[in-house]
Amino acid sequence: MQIQTLQFVKKVAPPWTAGTVNTPVGSVFRLSSDWSRPDYWGMIKSRSGAFRMNYAVSPGLYAVGDPTKDSDVFVTANYKLTFDMLRRELKGMQAWILVLDTKSINVWCAAGKGTFGADELVNRIVTTKLDAVVSHRRLILPQLGAVGVNAAEVQKRTGFRISFGPVQAKDIPAYVQAGYKKTIEMRTITFPMLDRLVLTPMEINPAMKKFPWLAAGILLFFGLEPQGVLFKQAWFGGLPYLILSLASVLGGAFVTPALLPFIPFRSFAIKGWLIGLLAVFAVHQLLHLPAPGDTIAMIVSYLFFPVMSSYIALQFTGSTTFTGMSGVKKELKIGIPIYIGAASISLVLLIVLKVKEWGLL
Amino acid sequence: MKYLANVTTLSYAADKCAGCGRCVEVCPQGVFEMQDKRAAIIDRDLCMECGACARNCEFGAISVNAGVGCAAAIINSMITGGEPSCDCSGSGSSCCG
Ligand code: SF4
Ligand code: SF4
Numbered sequence: 001m002q003i004q005t006l007q008f009v010k011k012v013a014p015p016w017t018a019g020t021v022n023t024p025v026g027s028v029f030r031l032s033s034d035w036s037r038p039d040y041w042g043m044i045k046s047r048s049g050a051f052r053m054n055y056a057v058s059p060g061l062y063a064v065g066d067p068t069k070d071s072d073v074f075v076t077a078n079y080k081l082t083f084d085m086l087r088r089e090l091k092g093m094q095a096w097i098l099v100l101d102t103k104s105i106n107v108w109c110a111a112g113k114g115t116f117g118a119d120e121l122v123n124r125i126v127t128t129k130l131d132a133v134v135s136h137r138r139l140i141l142p143q144l145g146a147v148g149v150n151a152a153e154v155q156k157r158t159g160f161r162i163s164f165g166p167v168q169a170k171d172i173p174a175y176v177q178a179g180y181k182k183t184i185e186m187r188t189i190t191f192p193m194l195d196r197l198v199l200t201p202m203e204i205n206p207a208m209k210k211f212p213w214l215a216a217g218i219l220l221f222f223g224l225e226p227q228g229v230l231f232k233q234a235w236f237g238g239l240p241y242l243i244l245s246l247a248s249v250l251g252g253a254f255v256t257p258a259l260l261p262f263i264p265f266r267s268f269a270i271k272g273w274l275i276g277l278l279a280v281f282a283v284h285q286l287l288h289l290p291a292p293g294d295t296i297a298m299i300v301s302y303l304f305f306p307v308m309s310s311y312i313a314l315q316f317t318g319s320t321t322f323t324g325m326s327g328v329k330k331e332l333k334i335g336i337p338i339y340i341g342a343a344s345i346s347l348v349l350l351i352v353l354k355v356k357e358w359g360l361l
Numbered sequence: 362m363k364y365l366a367n368v369t370t371l372s373y374a375a376d377k378c379a380g381c382g383r384c385v386e387v388c389p390q391g392v393f394e395m396q397d398k399r400a401a402i403i404d405r406d407l408c409m410e411c412g413a414c415a416r417n418c419e420f421g422a423i424s425v426n427a428g429v430g431c432a433a434a435i436i437n438s439m440i441t442g443g444e445p446s447c448d449c450s451g452s453g454s455s456c457c458g
Binding site: 112113143144146147148149150151152163164167182184187188189191260261266267268314315317318320321322323324325326327328329330331332 | 362363364365366368369370383385386387388389390391407408409410411412413416417419426427428429430431432433434435436439445446
């Protein structure tokens with residue numbers, strides 16, 4: 001008994017705990033259900049993607065309130081943000097939380113990768129001696145964990161019967177009140193505007209990381225003269241294309257995700273292409289770029305930049321909650337040849353433009 | 362929001378269904394509903410091929426080719442020849458927030 005206690009409470013108590021609770025197999029940390037300043041700060045940090053790896057919760061069993069051997073057991077991932085959401089929603093309840101080792105990754109991803117899976121769950125049930133802590137044999141898992149956990153297998157191996165709770169932790173109190181029943185809202189994922197907007201920086205960042213290369217390429221191309229690279233030339237010739245590139249990054253990575261349901265067609269590639277087309281049109285109307293009368297430049301801008309926006313928009317399928325693999329594969333199969341074709345034709349046209357400019361034609 | 366029509370690999374054999382309701386419980390897209398003590402597909406096109414239903418149907422009534430619907434991951438797998446998988450540690454690709 002003494003050894004068990006040591007094993008559970010060997011480390012310094014994390015700041016989000018409030019004392020310990022005794023169980024037949026040793027004491028476990030009691031969680032404080034209030035969020036402290038570091039918790040909020042942590043949410044911002046992990047949302048922004050930085051410091052994700054060193055922001056974990058130790059896997060194991062925790063207590064909320066004063067749980068007894070009849071209290072519910074909620075299973076979660078050791079991604080701090082997920083864990084914090086659950087801890088906050090369970091405020092005022094008496095429950096156990098079983099934290100799996102998902103390598104600090106959220107439930108959805110970890111289930112897809114298999115770290116939030118039957119093996120880890122069974123292993124965690126055994127190491128925490130859960131069967132001695134509670135007298136019932138019920139577990140409540142987040143619904144999205146079902147992607148990785150085969151409930152029947154866990155029951156066969158441990159005797160614990162799994163109920164998949166709501167998709168979102170905020171629905172847990174209502175779910176418990178309703179006698180562990182989910183409404184259709186509780187069991188389906190929605191993808192509201194705010195969520196989409198939160199994700200757009202993750203689309204814009206990688207696109208913008210490549211932007212300096214594109215910009216350098218454009219400037220070099222236009223600056224290239226028989227007598228060497230001319231900066232004035234580079235600037236005047238390249239500027240319209242720089243602006244158009246920025247417009248299509250913005251169109252594909254920000255406008256398309258934000259307005260997703262309002263843009264016609266289901267295909268992300270077409271949505272992105274439409275927005276890219278509008279972006280080019282807007283640049284053309286408002287800034288008169290490229291100069292009216294420059295036919296080749298005009299063709300290139302309408303050919304290339306909507307396609308660039310389309311490609312970027314297609315990347316957003318990685319952040320959505322409703323795109324499946326077969327659909328994205330289909331889009332890529334049709335899209336990639338078109339992307340490559342449009343880019344090649346544009347390049348050829350620009351070279352023709354250049355050659356003409358040099359008076360070689 | 363719905364994605365492309367008629368692309369999902371979801372298949373369901375109603376004759377194997379034992380009516381346990383697990384698929385309704387786990388599907389995050391509301392693809393299944395119980396009708397007359399059996400599962401019924403309400404709208405196939407809502408399916409995002411997450412695989413939760415097939416993994417949890419004890420009676421083998423459901424099958425789906427599960428995978429990530431993420432362009433970056435799929436392009437990657439086309440180049441490397443492996444299975445598409447999200448890189449959650451997340452530097453470039455933004456799969457899984
Ligand atoms: S999980 Fe399988 S057996 Fe159960 S209701 Fe669904 S299809 Fe039928
Ligand atoms: S694969 Fe996922 S989205 Fe498709 S029906 Fe099954 S649970 Fe629903």
